[in-house]
Amino acid sequence: MGRQSSPAEDGGMTNQGSERTEAAPxxxxxRTSERVLGGVAGGLGDYFNIDPLLVRIAFVGLxxxxxAGLVLYVAGWLLIPADGRDRSSVESFFARLGLTxxxxxxxxxxxxxxIIIANVPIxxxxxxxxxxxxxxxxxxxxxxxxxxxIIVTGIVLLRRREGTSAAAATPTAVELPAASVAKAxxxxxxxxxxxxxxxxxxAVGVLAVVSQVAEREVSPGQFFGAALGVLGIGLVVGAWWGxxxxxxxxxxxxxxxxxxASFLTAPLEGGVGDHTFAPVTAAEVQHEYRSLGxxxxxxxxxxxxxxxxIHIAAxxxxxxxxxxxxxxxxxxxxxxxxxxxxxxxxxxxxxxxxDGVFIRRHLNRTTYILDLEAGIGEVYVRTIxxx
Amino acid sequence: xxxxxADLFSLLAGxxxxxxxxxxxxxxxxxxxxxxxxxxxxxxxxxxxxxAARPGRAEAEDQPMNLDRE
Numbered sequence: 001m002g003r004q005s006s007p008a009e010d011g012g013m014t015n016q017g018s019e020r021t022e023a024a025p026x027x028x029x030x031r032t033s034e035r036v037l038g039g040v041a042g043g044l045g046d047y048f049n050i051d052p053l054l055v056r057i058a059f060v061g062l063x064x065x066x067x068a069g070l071v072l073y074v075a076g077w078l079l080i081p082a083d084g085r086d087r088s089s090v091e092s093f094f095a096r097l098g099l100t101x102x103x104x105x106x107x108x109x110x111x112x113x114x115i116i117i118a119n120v121p122i123x124x125x126x127x128x129x130x131x132x133x134x135x136x137x138x139x140x141x142x143x144x145x146x147x148x149x150i151i152v153t154g155i156v157l158l159r160r161r162e163g164t165s166a167a168a169a170t171p172t173a174v175e176l177p178a179a180s181v182a183k184a185x186x187x188x189x190x191x192x193x194x195x196x197x198x199x200x201x202x203a204v205g206v207l208a209v210v211s212q213v214a215e216r217e218v219s220p221g222q223f224f225g226a227a228l229g230v231l232g233i234g235l236v237v238g239a240w241w242g243x244x245x246x247x248x249x250x251x252x253x254x255x256x257x258x259x260x261a262s263f264l265t266a267p268l269e270g271g272v273g274d275h276t277f278a279p280v281t282a283a284e285v286q287h288e289y290r291s292l293g294x295x296x297x298x299x300x301x302x303x304x305x306x307x308x309x310i311h312i313a314a315x316x317x318x319x320x321x322x323x324x325x326x327x328x329x330x331x332x333x334x335x336x337x338x339x340x341x342x343x344x345x346x347x348x349x350x351x352x353x354x355d356g357v358f359i360r361r362h363l364n365r366t367t368y369i370l371d372l373e374a375g376i377g378e379v380y381v382r383t384i385x386x387x
Numbered sequence: 388x389x390x391x392x393a394d395l396f397s398l399l400a401g402x403x404x405x406x407x408x409x410x411x412x413x414x415x416x417x418x419x420x421x422x423x424x425x426x427x428x429x430x431x432x433x434x435x436x437x438x439a440a441r442p443g444r445a446e447a448e449d450q451p452m453n454l455d456r457e
Binding site for chain 1: 393394401410416421439
């Protein structure tokens with residue numbers, strides 16, 4: 001499975017008669033051959049002298065449990081140079097911008113000093129208070145985030161260390177036998193991944209135009225579906241012509257997003273966070289209450305009785321929608337949840353695509369006609385007595 | 388683009404991706420029984436690992452096909 005490491009890779013130096021094997025430091029490099037995707041797992045396996053399959057399994061495991069595997073793999077792909085190269089993709093990019101590692105280090109130091117001086121909250125919530133957020137993305141495990149920071153720092157430090165040791169150990173051109181520096185020519189790059197990426201954008205763009213022209217609503221999940229469909233076709237083509245395995249990274253990124261988006265049946269409107277509305281008079285009642293994410297509480301328990309029915313549409317794309325009604329109220333409630341659960345007056349349903357209607361009418365009482373939606377989350381309706 | 392020997396890994400990943408894309412495009416994700424999603428994903432990823440771990444795979448796939456007939 002793993003490649004045989006040469007004596008040079010083991011860091012040793014041997015003398016056998018007149019033959020001399022040059023000592024070379026073991027370098028952390030992504031494989032350019034015998035790889036599955038970007039050669040990160042293979043490179044780590046070579047570096048630590050372990051079977052790359054174990055590294056791949058670790059990446060997949062981390063991907064499933066928390067999603068850190070994907071982030072780590074992409075980070076490795078970007079930060080570890082390919083075999084035969086001195087610079088990683090990120091370093092090449094910064095080099096093109098004229099940013100040397102030293103300058104980047106100074107910038108990083110300045111940012112850290114700013115964070116300390118400005119007392120910026122680290123890993124605090126996104127609460128809309130204007131404070132700078134430095135921490136994991138919403139939904140990302142904080143432990144995974146900081147593990148990623150540590151690992152990326154480790155890779156950078158490793159690269160710095162090997163840079164100095166390589167400089168010290170690299171023999172002169174005169175000392176190196178020609179055969180030892182001869183390398184197999186790199187495989188020509190395939191344009192297929194670029195073609196497919198362009199096709200993905202075209203497909204999504206055309207779908208958006210068609211939905212506008214035909215006035216037919218296309219859900220976010222369907223846009224992701226179109227993108228994944230094109231990526232799938234590209235990969236199938238790449239099974240015989242050209243190479244496009246890098247697209248698998250895009251698939252790994254887009255597939256979970258697409259699955260989540262496909263459950264977003266609720267309108268993507270409103271703000272983020274916990275919001276509570278407690279109208280007391282009918283005039284204060286809005287027809288619509290929308291939230292993009294968080295908890296939206298609609299407390300109608302203290303609403304004065306009205307001669308007319310009260311119509312309200314409320315939705316939460318991600319999170320909980322809670323409605324509190326006065327005890328004994330006359331109700332007509334329509335619920336729609338993409339994925340999650342519905343709990344209306346003690347009746348609970350859990351699953352996906354949950355549609356329900358709850359009607360309880362009492363004569364001579366105000367009827368609350370509610371359209372309640374949650375994309376991914378919970379719709380919770382309960383009653384309490386008036387105070 | 389040069390034709391090469393069949394790359395089973397790309398083929399399998401492509402078919403799985405195409406299937407998921409069509410499912411999302413049709414809007415039928417909500418109809419998929421959730422209890423089958425976990426096992427399905429595990430089987431799919433397992434197949435990919437098996438295909439990726441085949442011995443001698445890389446050497447064979449890197450060889451361009453000789454389509455010229457003598």
